[in-house]
Amino acid sequence: MLAIILFVSSCQEQEYSLPEANTHFQNDVIKRSIGPNVVGLNIEFVYAMALGLENGNILSAQVEASIPGAAGTFLEHRSYYTGPGGNDVGIDVANPSTTSGPVTEVVFTRDTCAAALRYYYIIPEEARGKSVSFTFSAEASTGETVSFKMGPYNIGKVEIKRDITLNDNDLRYFSIADMQVYDSTDAAAIPDKIDLVYLYRSISGINFNHALVAPGADPEFLPDIILPGGVDNPTKIRQTWQLRDEHLARLQYHIYIDDLDFEEIDLSSSSDYAINLRAESGAWVETADGNYRAFVYVNSVSNSGKTMKISVKRYTMN
């Protein structure tokens, strides 16, 4: 009996009707950028807004950040859609954005009822170690306003400096504190700040090649190097492979070294040299005074030029 009832009821036809879209003004936001948030880099969002075609059009859109973005922060005045080839196609819908303090705004010039605007927030120095949140809002000709909150997002303490070229000629003394390379003359003026010495040696029978060595390391790791007076920091160094930090390497691996990695890494039994460094390898470094930990990524090396291009991510301890 039950089967018959179910059979009969399941056969009842239901009239299909097109679902009615919500024609009220509405909005949504997605965060496009991934990885830790680092000062100087951006956080990217897409802000989408729409209302019914017959109802009216969008007048303006704005984003308010809890900490004003650095120079370069902007809200796109183009709305993008994906073209047939998978490429982004932008259509001007508003005037270029204007930023006043924490608020970045665009005023629409095109009569449109829907738009998806990208927002690029350049993380300012003031946000280091803090968190930042955003309020996206828009206004339509119907008088309706919508808003959407995003965040808070933690901003890391790490600092980045990219594409520093060291050479075996003389520009070999690197300071983590200054994130800069010095020649022997300049290094002699700031011996306490010199944490790494770069050298290239092709020694038959062993793999030495490109090396980053602590000034205070055993002299056998600094062959033919005469250090400037006072340059003798016993920096801790741990060589590592396959840690291609996305911020430093800018390759396809999407691996990110974050504040937590620097806080938790134990370099206590590390050596004071990294030899046979190659492109895409790297080294964890802790300065002798314990003030900084850093990750030095090797972007490229040249045997003939005896050079090494590095990018550095640094974390200030305490």
Place this chain on the structure above:
Amino acid sequence: MIAIQILPRTDRGYKMNLSRNKYKLITMKNILIISFTFLVLLLTGIRCTKYPIDEDGLLITGRAECYVSNFELLNIDFQTVRSTSAVIDTIAQTIDVEVYWGTNLKKLWPQFSLVTDAKLDPKITDWVDFSNLTNPKQWTVISGNRKVKKTYTVNITVQAKP
């Protein structure tokens, strides 16, 4: 006094069928009970069979073989630090390994491959400091039957710098 009830032919047949079915049911029931009891006893018997387990919860087997078949030495990045293959002498019970010049000997992870069912003592649960080359580390291999023990000495040498 015995009362005999004579039933109509059809009723008699019906009752006979009932009795036969009842008999079948009882027989099936008995078979099921016996099977179930047998199964329980079988499982209980299996469960109660005691296999020898050592203090690590590992099965003690009848194997008396006791040797290291392969050895690897990894750095903190889990890359090998051997410059050549390790030389394993199962008679002298030594493992000779040459590592690359510049290897940080303070934090290495040795990996032993052992004969079937054997185990290692002490267990390797953390990085090992091999920097004291004059005092080589030792590990004992214990056979599957836990009756044979052989202590291997791991001798590290660093690749010579020309």
